[in-house]
Amino acid sequence: MADRLRENYAKIRERIDHALIRTGRTVGDATLVAVTKQVDFSVVQRLYELGHRDFGENRPQALAEKADQLPNDIRWHMIGSWQTNKIRKILPHLHLAHSIDRLALAEAVSAESIRQSRPALPVLLEINVSQEETKHGFSIDAVREVFSSLASLPGISVRGLMTMARFEADPEQCRATFRQLRELREALQRQSSWELPFLSMGMSNDFEVALEEGANLVRVGSALFEGVVA
Numbered sequence: 001m002a003d004r005l006r007e008n009y010a011k012i013r014e015r016i017d018h019a020l021i022r023t024g025r026t027v028g029d030a031t032l033v034a035v036t037k038q039v040d041f042s043v044v045q046r047l048y049e050l051g052h053r054d055f056g057e058n059r060p061q062a063l064a065e066k067a068d069q070l071p072n073d074i075r076w077h078m079i080g081s082w083q084t085n086k087i088r089k090i091l092p093h094l095h096l097a098h099s100i101d102r103l104a105l106a107e108a109v110s111a112e113s114i115r116q117s118r119p120a121l122p123v124l125l126e127i128n129v130s131q132e133e134t135k136h137g138f139s140i141d142a143v144r145e146v147f148s149s150l151a152s153l154p155g156i157s158v159r160g161l162m163t164m165a166r167f168e169a170d171p172e173q174c175r176a177t178f179r180q181l182r183e184l185r186e187a188l189q190r191q192s193s194w195e196l197p198f199l200s201m202g203m204s205n206d207f208e209v210a211l212e213e214g215a216n217l218v219r220v221g222s223a224l225f226e227g228v229v230a
């Protein structure tokens with residue numbers, strides 16, 4: 001079954017490259033974050049052996065457990081909603097937190113990062129572009145109001161924005177959401193003179209559309225692990 005993983009991985013990387021080329025971007029301009037929430041650590045280990053290093057988890061507990069069992073040159077991405085009582089435990093493992101969805105969380109992560117004497121943690125602000133009640137994240141209006149407070153927190157470094165599009169049978173329907181996130185990034189940069197290089201958008205169903213709209217981090221789980229058994 002290791003071959004299935006190898007095939008899926010090659011296919012996803014090829015689709016990413018094609019989407020970049022098609023829009024006049026450079027191959028290597030986007031990072032694939034392999035979302036491992038549905039697989040156990042032995043599968044992560046196999047993907048690691050294929051040379052992959054960027055992995056994402058949506059639950060702090062699972063991230064900490066996998067990080068403890070796996071090589072420490074993995075770049076761990078926190079992509080899920082996050083209770084402040086879990087910050088202490090996962091902070092030492094994190095490369096990038098994509099899911100800063102409220103000011104109180106940003107303040108708590110910043111304070112803990114300082115308490116642990118760490119360099120400012122790179123973070124993305126999660127934006128609920130599609131305004132679904134079930135989704136986490138700042139609204140577009142709210143983030144414009146609190147952006148300067150977020151950017152001035154000393155223990156974090158705001159590096160960009162993240163969103164989850166509504167699930168659509170036709171991923172073309174997600175394009176407007178991705179475009180709105182890119183436009184918000186531009187508006188925030190103009191408003192603050194703060195550089196926001198990263199746009200984390202696109203999942204198994206819609207990553208190619210997201211790349212066409214400027215994503216440089218795509219978070220892919222099910223398409224990568226389809227048919228792979230531990």
Ligand SMILES: *Cc1c(COP(=O)(O)O)cnc(C)c1O
Pocket residue numbers: 035037058079080164203204205219220221222223
């Ligand atoms: C699960 C998850 C993904 C990956 O979703 P797939 O559809 O399995 O590719 C991406 N982002 C977040 C925040 C997730 O929770």
